[in-house]
Amino acid sequence: MFGIVYKFPSDQTRPVRLHHLLRGRDRSSILVPHVGEKITLAATLAQSLYTFHISEWLHKNINSRNVLFFTGLSNFRDIDLSRPYVVGFNHSREADVSAYTEGPEMSSEWEKYQKYQDPDYVKGSRYKKGYDYYSFGLLLLEIGTWERLSNIHDKHETEDSSQLRKRYLRICDNVILERMGPTYHQATKACLLFDSGLPLEKLDSAMEFRKNVVDRLATCHL
Structure with missing residues (x-):
């Protein structure tokens, strides 16, 4: 077992989670x-995930x-949303049929993270x-509505993950489309419906993500 320790950015020493900023x-x-700030944040995170995937690694625990x-600064209202940092690589592994790590479901915090996981x-x-x-699509949903996913999930906790997917898609087709426009809506929906069916070792799913999500978000400008 090994760990990786990163130092904070030299001029900025107070961390805050996106989850903490959301309603x-x-x-x-x-x-x-x-x-415009939401779109920039979403586009930056999409490019980051794409870069991670073409290096043939899986994150396994994407959430706010x-x-x-x-x-x-002590005033979080001055945070630069164009400079996010993705963390939480505890369960990451290579995208290879022989690679293995304990998934987030083995974590004591699984209940907190399960809501972001694909039903399958x-x-x-x-x-x-x-x-x-799929997890990234839920993150896009949070960014677009600027609300925590738990605001929805906890009100419908008796529904299973497949029923919740349908609920998230309805929110995408209504709230996200109205607030964020058709291009952001299409990118979010592509993630929530993503199922390449390709072998694990193939890069094609990452290319599809780039076309349907990364490139689309890059064209959003306000």
Whole structure:
């Protein structure tokens, strides 16, 4: 077993999770960004995930708790959303049929992370890139609505993961389309419906993600 330790950015020493910035059920948002800032954040994260996947690695635990920002200020309203840091690589592994790590379901915090996992993975399927894309689609949903996923999930916790996927798609077709426009909507929906069916060792799913998500988000400008 080994670990990797990263130092904080030299001029910014206070970390804050994206999850903490989003509106919760019991409080308002700490930060209320405009649509252009949301698009920039989403596009930057999409490019980061694409780069990670073409290096043939899987993240396995994409969610708003694993997106960090750093600031030297006590006022979170001054955070630069164009400079996110992706963390949470505890369960990451190579995208190879022989590679193995304990998944997030083995973590004591599984209940917190399960809501971001693809329904097929929750049922026991071996992890693949498409499952990272589903999780990323839920992250796009959070960014677009600027609300925590738990605001939706906790109100419908009796529904299984497949039923929740349908609920998220309805929110995508209504709220996301209205607030973020058709291009962001298409990118989000592509992630929520992503299922390449390709062998794990193939790069084609990453190329499909680039075409349907990365390139689309790059064309969004406000």
